[in-house]
Amino acid sequence: GGSDPFIVLEDADIEAASTGAVAGRFINNGQSCIATKRIFVVKQVIDKFLEKFVKKTRSLKVGDPLSPETDIGPMVRQEAVKNLDAQVKDALKRGANLEHGGERLRRKGSFYAPTILTNVTPEMRIMKEETFGPAAPVIVVKDENEAIRLANRSEFGLGATVWGIDTRRAEKVAREVSAGLVTVNNVVVSDPRMPFGGVRHSGIGRELSRYGMLEFTNIKSVRVYEKSPLAHAHVE
Template sequence: MILLAAKRAKRWIETVNPANGKVLRRFRASTRTDVEKSVEKARKAFEKWRELAPAKRADFLQRAAKILRSRKDQLGRIMTLEMGKTIKESVPEVAKCAWALEYFAENGPRFLTPEAAKTDASDSYVAFEPLGVIGSIMPWNFPLWQCVRFAAPSLMVGNTAVFKPSSATPQSGLQLQEVFDSTGAPPGTFNVVLGSSEVASYLIEANTAAISFTGSVSAGQDVAEQASSRLKKVVLELGGSDPFIVLDDADVEAASTGAVAGRFINNGQSCICAKRFFVAKKIADDFLDRFISKTKSLKVGDPLSPETDVGPMVREESLHKLDRQVKDSVKMGAKVETGGERLKRRGFFYSPTILTAVDPEMPVMKEETFGPAAPVMIVKDDDEAVRYANNSEFGLGSSVWSRDIRRAEKAVRQLQAGMVTVNNIVLSDPRMPFGGVKKSGIGRELSRYGMLEFTNIKSTRLYEKSPLAFVHVE
């Protein structure tokens, strides 16, 4: 159990550059007392923050966005050093965070407008009010974006936040606190605590009103168990094994380009990466030729170089897990078309890999693969593709490729997923709700739907004269 283990908390955490395996920095882990103080600070800030008009809170979000844009190169470099994301992806991640803050600043006041309702009362409406201090426990793979996609809507509502970044990316988390502090918002509006699973437990056990968590299924189950024992609401964004379906009328050139982008983004370490590929037999050879050729042309190397396409995996144990999944699948009959091994160089690099001759029982198809490996399965028709796609405990995202939008839409309606995209890869977008079904999570992030997750949806009825005055009560 990740969060419930009764073990002595680590006093220090180290960050390691995955490109060379060298220690970057050491940070003191937060104690239980530290966490409780941060939550109390956030609770006091909540009393001021919630009373601000939504338009005023929006001003602070706009300030944070402006600061992020001005520091995008510095923050991008920090992310790349801490977890290996290529610099040409990390800098745009900062810009995306700024966009999300701007989106909720511009639309938040409208999203929070009370909704009128018709009842027997003189006036009836539904109001959306903040809950209090929200605890946020986030992973390392999108160090800034994972937090901001929770924080932007939650702060806009009037909640305050205590954020625990991954122990692999503490500096990124601290940089976010510095950004929010620089806006002039009430002290304690946004807070950061550092540490591993023990600190996450402290945050759940503290006086937080609700918890937002992104991570593995097993860790999410632990979070849900701890939070439910205290009757705290949770939003969970967990694993994914997203299908990438190529129908026989697809634009093969576009689909193969999308396959490379969808699988190898963030070095293959994204919950919404394309992870299982289902390709119609009619166009399979053409698709594979292009997919393999484009994958072989990817430049693997120093993530700080703007020319690098694929960097290292975040940790050595992550690399070993992926290698085990690939090798066990090969033993079961999968064929390596390219890659399939650790690169012989410093750091945690795995060669971009494509496997064919796979079946649903192989680890690369049955388990979530969190790294640059793409299993491709050939299917006879649309129905078989959808059937295999749904044969998973996960249901986060899916993509379908076809020149016939209506044909693709038929598959979309049958797919068991929280998000589906046609003729593009699945990406998070502040304007659209983000989340999944089955073991991929509970609740939604982003958009108005995500914003209202951490609100008290208050029903209000106003009577000019009490109807009870006209009721005879014996």
């Protein structure tokens, strides 16, 4: 599993980052191991980011997963809906603010409204557990150092995303996030050319690329000497 952090620095392209947050959090209805799970935004840009993120989330169409017009389909089963709803209610009970959604939808199937929460704290279930559904907790941080610290405050370590125009700085942040794969200025995706895997409770080993193939092999060492170095050795 994963609880992938999504870090928005103060120099980020907010239009792109807010679109990335929608795509990263709500792809496959949030039911993906590499979906965005926890969104950290530096305080200087939180208002601009949240305005765009909420607006774009509100435009998502919930409906038949087989319809090309649908953005959000049903969750995998009712038990998953109950678990997600419990995570959201726990956050609201502990002081989180509801910006959008936050409820089961009254229609046939396991539907849950795309949800955005703010004023979220690390002690809430939605931050400590994997959130496998369409709910996005947004956390304001004072700077990149706090973002890194809170991003690494998780038992998981699969993927992560960092957004910033200064790519050298964003890459530096990416290197300090404890995760198996980190993307700068885009959502996390699997690429057969790159190793895929995590750290901590997100598993060990890698899939894909040359490293993935090596995971399915046993390394064997064979040494051959044309002439034995022991041929003329003196043995007492």
